[in-house]
Amino acid sequence: MDPDSDEVVFDLPEHFRIYKSGRIDRFHRPVLVAAGVDGEASGVATKDVVLDAATGLTVRLFLPKRQERPSGKKLPVLVFFHGGGFIIESAKSAMYHNYLTSLAAAAGVLGVSVDYRLAPEHRLPAAYDDCWTALQWAASARDDWLAEHGDASRVFVAGDSAGGNTVHNVLVRASSAENAARIEGAVLLHPWFGGSTAIEGEPERAVVNTAKWWASACPDAADGADDPRINPTAPGAPALERLGCERMLVCAAEKDWVAAARDRAYYDAVAASAWPGSAAWLETEGEEHVFFLLKPECDRAKALMDRVVAFIAGA
Template identity: 70%
Template sequence: MASETEPDAVVFEAPAHFRIYKSGKMDRLHRPPCLPAGVDEATGVASKDVVIDAGTGLSVRLYLPKIQEPSKKLPVLVFFHGGGFLIESADSSTYHNYVNPLAAAAGVVVVSVDYRLAPEHPLPAAYDDSWAGLLWAASAQDGWLAEHGDVSRLFLAGDSAGGNIVHDMLLRAAASNGGPRIEGALLLHPWFGGSTVLEGEPPAAAALTGMIWCYACPGASGGADDPRINPLAPGAPALEKLACERMLVAAGQTDGLAARDRAYYDAVAASPWRGTATWVESEGEGHVFFLEKPECEKAKQLMDRVVEFISAGSPA
């Protein structure tokens, strides 16, 4: 720790996102406004917050689209936000303004998990919270889920670190006895890394991933080759164990993570996994562009692909 007379040195700064000091503390520079739950005027989607673990403070935000047919049950989508495990939240404007139109367009009940953040709560806290949120959603304890949700049609989705969480959830579901059946998984610009730079991967992107990972998960074995951040590392759980029937992996062509995302997709598709995988690449777009400019044509196209993926398994 820095002394009272010695300034705490900055060891890393992601401009407009966060600043990390030698002492281990962090300044969150990216603080979008938190929006209250309620009825979204643009989409008619209703939302509410539910605390599911008073001990940890774990909560979820539920989204219910306009009910067109009261007798029809809707698929349930569990969503995990991004932010490098360090920033963002389920109630931030970034994600509230993305999930509302997602719930409306796809016709799904969404459970957006507000997991705890590092460094105050180092990993695996976010994974453990996300698993608790998934199990809670699958149990349909809430009235909205019980009345309107079809938990036999369960989907997982997440962007960046949230996409990484989706991968971890699929492995946990496979390893658990009687875990929830997951129909589909959407990994949107998932955050993966590794100590060896891949072809087409900017070395700076690989180094940045490794640095953030070790900060968020200081106890990680293998550093950037911990299987949770590098699912292709030697000794990582076999991809054939992924507990979903269908998968969509999306990347932005100019994203520094695109090479990792493609390598993950290729490995899943080439594995003995018995599901079907789909690759979606947005030409000329960077990391999570669909959150930053949701009205652009490429973001609308990606939303269409997400909706198409979810509706593909709907009964006729």
Template identity: 65%
Template sequence: MATDESGADEVAIDAPTYFRIFKSGRIERLHLPPALPAGLDEATGVSSKDVVLDSSTGLTVRVYLPKLQDPSKKKKLPVLVYIHGGGFVIESAFSSSYHNYLNLLAATAGVIVASVEYRLAPEHPLPAAYEDCWAALRWAASAQDEWIAEHGDVARLFVAGDSAGGNATHDMLVRASGNGDDGPTSIEGAILFHPWFGGSTLIDGEEESSWEFNARFWAFVCPGAVGGSDDPRVNPVAPGAPPMEKQLGCKRMLVCAATEDKLFARERAYYDAVAASAWPGTVDWFESDGEEHVFFLNKPECDKAKQLMDRVVAFIAGA
């Protein structure tokens, strides 16, 4: 074990360039991309603004409105709630990575995006992030915001997220199915970009080091998890987990993966479980060959990222 500069605290979990977690529970956040302000994005024509939903917790949503091609036609746009990744411990809806990507997504797909700035662990362990995302999803569905009320079609509500945000997207589907405290919410579709799942038992194709890391990390971000890394929130296919068809409160789903992602085996297992279940919806699989985890955030202009965007646009459009 390494020690920090004072020699007083041992490192428990080390994710180089991203974060370092100490046995005391302290975290060093190493990945700190610049935060960008909301406003007009000249490159895409997308306008954005920040809406504070709960000043006591800091829960905020950044709303993106694409340039209207013909405002006189009053065409209603789909509404997509986006949940950023970062292992529930780093990143932000305001970071350059997400702000730039969601400007591009809003413009290309012709969709209003509501990106959630939720509370992070360890200061706020799970389920705090889930609760924030659920509150934001319910807010978007209520069309309280003037942009969503005037230009959005909440009957075409989508939820999406990458990595930990993909994990949270699944939790939103569980809640939307009616298993949450607030009753069901109608969701047209869900997009899981390289979602983070785990489990107590190594599965085919999964690296032992990745499996062991994820189990320790889950215990850190969700210390109250029942069943450890077989908690259904991180392992929806664990023994004893509810049948998949009772977990999915949406009509359609797209699961996206990258072949060089260490989470690939878990992502495929999740997709296979959904496809084999009695869930009446439709699920599609999209694979980016030769790419790594959430590559599209770092290089959105590469060919594989454009292919992924094309598939996402088609999915939102109903194809």
């Protein structure tokens, strides 16, 4: 046995500790919520669906009640990828369950929240592959809820932090995959991007933290934090003008030292490219990374929700 196997390579005391051997201690253990327990209170019914028993891939569906929408009208389908650096969190955690419940009710969408495999036990691209599989499944309308209530011609993808990063990588894959689902719109909420050297406005601690986190989630990345999956503007990264959606909303938070500078750089790069879609930008003043999940009742979180709802509606 390697005597250094218990060497700590990444330690975030409130979240996790990863060892050289790949073993992980998770200190962040979110409260998990069962599906179908709060439908009467929220007006949104939920259920879990197993997509792949072998890998454990599941999704949680969020369906607004029929009385919440015009009779007979089908709902846009929104596939959501949760954050947590690919290492922690779950679609079944109270935080993400509550957010998707609120979003489904406010936007009138049929939500599909993906419970993908986590690193380091399942290193990337496992999470990307799971999210792609879930997107294609959702667009195929094989589930009875999706077949009866979902509009497969209006598919959206959204995600926060690592989930926002996943949105980008799904759009890259959708640009070239055969028989890929048509994606009308993409919402990137404080997406997590990085690079090996700091850009304007990015603190050095963000570069250091991202390098360690990325190495833990994707240890096989030959270019480290300049791997195109974490740094979409790195040399040799896929061309942004080929992103596989028609509209995009990129959201950032002014005081987000983790992601704000990279979020702006990403938006600027997309807007400056020859991508034929329409890109919109929203920066929330005075707030930090994924504040809308941590304090969803604050006025700025409500304003952000309103903007996401308007984007889905086409405004």
